[in-house]
Amino acid sequence: MRDHAADDNALTQPLADEAATAALGAALAPALVPGLKIFLEGDLGAGKTTLVRGLLRAAGHAGKVKSPTYTLVELYAVSGLNLYHFDFYRFDRPEEYLDAGLDEYFQGDAVCIVEWPAQAGSYLPAADLEIRLALSGDGRRATIRALGPRGLPCLRCLSAYSAAAATSSGLR
Ligand SMILES: Nc1ncnc2c1ncn2[C@@H]1O[C@H](COP(=O)(O)OP(=O)(O)OP(=O)(O)O)[C@@H](O)[C@H]1O
Numbered sequence: 001m002r003d004h005a006a007d008d009n010a011l012t013q014p015l016a017d018e019a020a021t022a023a024l025g026a027a028l029a030p031a032l033v034p035g036l037k038i039f040l041e042g043d044l045g046a047g048k049t050t051l052v053r054g055l056l057r058a059a060g061h062a063g064k065v066k067s068p069t070y071t072l073v074e075l076y077a078v079s080g081l082n083l084y085h086f087d088f089y090r091f092d093r094p095e096e097y098l099d100a101g102l103d104e105y106f107q108g109d110a111v112c113i114v115e116w117p118a119q120a121g122s123y124l125p126a127a128d129l130e131i132r133l134a135l136s137g138d139g140r141r142a143t144i145r146a147l148g149p150r151g152l153p154c155l156r157c158l159s160a161y162s163a164a165a166a167t168s169s170g171l172r
């Protein structure tokens, strides 16, 4: 596979270091729209929270960005929207998603970003955008897929960022 590959619905992006992961998140900030749902896949330490931190900083959040591993969800108000950052790693069974009353968060205009979405099984509504992070040498590789109509503008935004990053690093 080429380092930089894009088709209409997917994009892969190498992320050499932590700053690159944060910058990919930052590139998503202008694409935040009401009801956007983003799933972040990848093993422990893949860089999911780092990406969300970059997004929130770029969207104007000046305070801390904590991992929601223990709290389950962290709320931010950015770009005139509520943004919920979830982490379902600690679920023992998918029904905990329903028990915790989390379905309500996904029904309105809030932006929902989820680490470990598979832990909620089939109870979660569909994602607009999926970002899969994997270890790649000392860095990471992101595979980004638009899964719904709200995801396509996000993907276009990230494709533009990816092309600019490739040009400035002299890769093409
Ligand atoms: N592209 C990258 N290259 C190298 N290290 C990175 C990269 N992106 C993030 N990291 C580092 O990986 C570590 C784990 O990052 P992070 O906490 O964001 O992972 P996570 O996917 O949220 O993990 P968890 O599943 O435990 O919540 C951090 O030390 C971060 O600096």
Ligand SMILES: [Mg+2]
Pocket: 048, 049, 050, 067, 087, 115
């Ligand atoms: Mg995390």
